[in-house]
Amino acid sequence: MITPPAAALDSLDGLAFGDRWFGILRREGTAALEARTLPPEPLWRWSDDTAQAAVLVRELAEGGGDVDQDRLALRIAARMPAHTSVRHAANVLGSGYRMSGPDTAPYALWCAAGHLDDLHEGLWTTGAGRGDIDTTCAIAGGVIAARTGTGALPPTWHAAREPLPPLTS
Template sequence: MSFTLFADSRLALAKDSLAGLSVGDALGGRFFVPGGRVAPWRDDLPPGPWEWSDDTEMAGSVVTVLADARQIDRDALASTFAARYDPARRYGAGAVELLELIRSGTPWPVAAASAFDGQGSLGNGAAMRVAPLGAYFADSTSRAAAEARASAEVTHAHPEGIAGAVAVAVAAALAARGRLDGSRPAAGRLLAGVAAAVDPATEVHRRVRRAADLLGRPLPQVVAALGNGSRVTAPDTVAFTLWVAATRLDDYPAAIQACVEAGGDVDTTAAIVGGVVAAYGGVGTPGGVPAEWLAAREPLPPWLP
């Protein structure tokens, strides 16, 4: 099915994805306990407000730039990241250093390329914030991939960091397209579509292909093969999150629960999964983001469009 999306429809899809991302981020973060461990899932969820982290703040900047420019303007995105970032939102040390450089006037290509002794970051930060972008470009996976690459390059010069962003954006685009078509994408087909869009020379690509081979396998086996974000890298995070999203695309609560049960970088894995699943299921609908979960999440910043 071919279709044309107008700007307001694109933004509505992106906002639903951002809602799912932010709820996953905020709820996932509530399961961290002292010592870097993750508490077991429980059905009686912790009371709100659930505070969101840097995942949501940076995703909000992506949505803001899309609302203004209808594409990723990398200079504008870098400026927005630097202007909006609040270190209290649990930014990693590398992200703080990079954003402080940009805030002080260092051009973003120089700042991004200087990370990790000139290798560039292969972290999961570009992937964690990009699902709303994919939903915005639901009518074109090639456009979603290109814009995701542009969004990643502002902070992640390493091919793996870029590949992670492309993978998540394409997954969200396919999910949102399925919503518009009225047809749930089959898990294998969704993962194949993602793999086709990702640089085949990357470990992210290899693990996404591996994720497709693990459909139907139990969660612990999948974590053992793909990771759970505990290394905070794109290869260790993205394929796992897309396996969860692909297999639980019509059940947002089950998808977030799987992230918590897997352990690791739970707020980020739940943010990625939440953004992709909400691109398909929406908010306050059967299988989408539960209204009571959205109400428990801390309000989003007033500067969002």
Template sequence: MPTTVEVDVTSRSNPIRCGTNHGVTDRLTPARASLMGLAVGDALGEALDTTGLDLPPAPWHWTDDTEMACSVVHVLATRGHLDAAALADSFVARYDEARNYGPGVDAMIREVSRRGVSLARLATETFGGDGSWGTGAAMRVAPLGAWYHDDPELAAREAVASAEVTHTHPEGVAGAVATAVAASLAAAGATAADLLDEVLHRTPTGKVYDGLRDAADLADASAGEAAATLGDGARRSAPDTVPLALWVAAQHLDDYAAAVRAAAPVADDVDTVCAIVGGIVAGRLGESAIPAQWRQACEPLPAWIRHHP
């Protein structure tokens, strides 16, 4: 049976630290590979959305998907766990208006600077207090799943804490949980046949869950057929985006280029879908699985994450 939306998040007041023999280096290697896969997918997807070319000319510039995912990895590497307050601080400190942030997060970060209130508090006030169910929490979370490659349950709990910094609607949270669990399982070597079923087992019930259930029944579909059934990201919502991204990743777990190439033509929100897919698959295969030409074409990650940690 699926979990309910009341995921245990006691880690926010009493942080859960790595409880296995995996050290920071063991966790950071797949997390950084996932981050690079996310960045390349994001940047290529953004370039494709602009040019429509099969392989756009370099350089490819990444968006807020990557900027915020860098903060996720930074907090994990420096704290050893997901510290929600530190993540919020990093989001605000690293904000770059040129990165095409979604309007909700963009407005909240600007409001933090103007009013001096916390980002998490503003997140609870959006959409009349319902919170956002957009893709922001899901698009940045794959490296967290790769970090917890030995513990998908912990990946799910920490994904909740990471999501609620900006997205408090249950569907926005569920999108982050599903993506983090998929990345955790993929990095641990899960098979395509098992991946979506295991993600379903840990995803809160709701529209994201329903989409993933439909995705699990589309093993023999084409990417176009899957997008027609699951959604292509046009609504910029977690239910409209995460099921397709996880379906594509599950179909191409062992081929990064094939995964991104499958996602790009059928996605409306190309950079977000490709970022999620790229983060899941690269966390499994390692950075070397990303075509060298693509890595070279992608804008480098920001210096603060390349050199620290």
């Protein structure tokens, strides 16, 4: 067992901000995104992107920096609620339908590269591209926050974002 590096924990924290916050904005519509209107919910719950990343960080910590692929897959599957539909499970866990993320990762990394010292602006810029906003913002948020941390984000964002799960047992 190892303690996850601070940059890994900051990355997970930034990923969680991008994951759910911009998913809410996507639901609220493009006008809210363009006006940079904050989500109305008092608690910004993250989704599968953050859940899977948290499982990976925990696996890395408990595996001493190594990942046991079978154990990781079982842990991710175990995080799925009992009422999860087959279609959602296939989408989250992978069914072989999509082989890569060529329309997601390059854009998210491009946005992150342009805002390596400003997580706040990086998230807004990434969200402006629309598309799969929660995933692209989760990727960009994770990359930028690994460098900057999340301390510069507004306190209201920290108060609203759902806490991350325990990463070590």
